[in-house]
Amino acid sequence: MIQTLLRLGRCGPLLLALGAGLGHAQDRPRPDPSLQEADCIIPAKAGGGFALTCALARDALQAVRPTRPDLKQRLLPGGIGAVAFDRVASGELGGASTLVAFSSGSLLNMAQGRFGPHPPSAMKPVVVLGSDYGVIAVAKDSPYQQLSDLIQALKQPASRIVFGAGGSIGSQDWVKAALLVRAAGGEHRALRFVSFEGGGDALRALQGRHIDVFPGDAAEALKAMKAGVNLRFLAVLSAQRLEGALKGVPTAREQGVDVVWPTVRGLYLSANTPEALSDAWSRAFKEAMAAPGYGQLLSQYGLYPLPMTGPALQAYVDQQLVQYGALATELGLRRWAR
Incomplete structure (x- = not known):
């Protein structure tokens, strides 16, 4: 079971290069009018993978859509994502103006019920920007x-x-x-x-x-x-x-040690976000990840290509939740009641 699971699976001058790769400013797509300034929630202290995810998302969007939306970086530490997830799930945070960073570790915690009484369906995954590795x-x-x-x-x-x-x-x-x-x-x-x-x-x-x-x-x-x-x-x-x-x-x-551990890095919204707005965010990130300079941007952040949005991303998340739950059981970890 473990091996089946585990086998699944930097920036000023760079932004100028990204922009040049997209052509002249007048040729760039206009920003989606439904997307305004937003917060990118970093659900841990500064310096870790969640901060990296939000910074990458901001830089990728600014390179493609230099006017808006602007992703403001906001720290909300607590339980390596648990506090942020609880506030989104309970409605204290949410809407199209609040994106939250997540990783494979977040999904592992959700699969164990470690993020409180709320089910994973309380969040709506929007994008996986790339893959990290243990x-x-x-x-x-x-x-x-x-x-x-x-x-x-x-x-x-x-x-x-x-x-x-x-x-x-x-x-x-x-x-x-x-x-x-x-x-x-x-x-x-x-x-x-x-x-x-x-x-x-x-x-x-x-x-x-x-x-x-x-x-x-x-x-x-x-x-x-x-x-x-x-x-x-x-x-x-x-x-x-x-x-x-x-x-x-x-x-x-x-x-000689057969351990493989990829770590996806992405963003989610509240499940209560209107579908039209979550789709607008998915389109924005899909466009950014398709830009000619995005691969170089990923490399600067130490990540590797694994672009996912929409139904394919939701299917991936659902699959990982099941498999992480099985892994937790195999390792004898406590499954928290929801």
């Missing part, structure tokens, strides 16, 4: 030089090694750590995992040697490296080697 990273001066060193250490009591990332037990970063411990023949329930409100805090903790291993995502780790955090990547959790900044990083699979 990474196993350590500090530059860590004794673990390659993944096999970490796996060998995990053959001892797993509690000797401290993992840390965004989320708590049952989150996608915890699941990555659990799968590594299992691959080493250990008991995943015994692993030590320090929870942070976002990947940015976890990476600073790794820099300060407060944790030993960061089982997070590539894009947020690369962003931290640009900000001066010294890391070493032991593995990327993709099916094949990636291009770009991670070209030289071996996959876990090619090192």
Whole structure:
């Protein structure tokens, strides 16, 4: 079951290049009049993957539609997305002027009922902008030089090694750590995992040697490296080697550890948003992702192409919710009652 599931699956000068790739200003499509200024909710602290998602969405839209809508970045931390989801589901936040960042980790939490009493149908997925991938990273001066060193250490009591990332037990970063411990023949329930409100805090903790291993995502780790955090990547959790900044990083699979973890990065609206307005947002993002410079923009943000909108996106989300629920059961995670 695990392997079936896991196999599924940067900016001023760049914006000028994107705009040039779209032709002259008078040739660009007019912005949809139904879309006004909007908030892009970052449901965690600054510096993690949700902040990256909102920044990418803003830059992509501005390159194609330079007048509007403008996506204002707004932090709303709490439960790695739980607070934002609750406020959207309860009607405190919502409408066509509020987009919320989500990831595969959000879907994993929803599948376990960890986002409160509201069903996943309380949100309406609008777009997946691209795909991130899990990474196993350590500090530059860590004794673990390659993944096999970490796996060998995990053959001892797993509690000797401290993992840390965004989320708590049952989150996608915890699941990555659990799968590594299992691959080493250990008991995943015994692993030590320090929870942070976002990947940015976890990476600073790794820099300060407060944790030993960061089982997070590539894009947020690369962003931290640009900000001066010294890391070493032991593995990327993709099916094949990636291009770009991670070209030289071996996959876990090619090192004998069959763990693959893609992470989609997207946005959702309240399910109560009128269909005409949610469709307008889908069209806006579809147009932005089809622009000639979008691939370069994705690369600058450390992401890889996986454009999805409309019915195909809804079908993907529905499928992932089912499969993540099965994975949670397999790992013995508590299923929260709704």
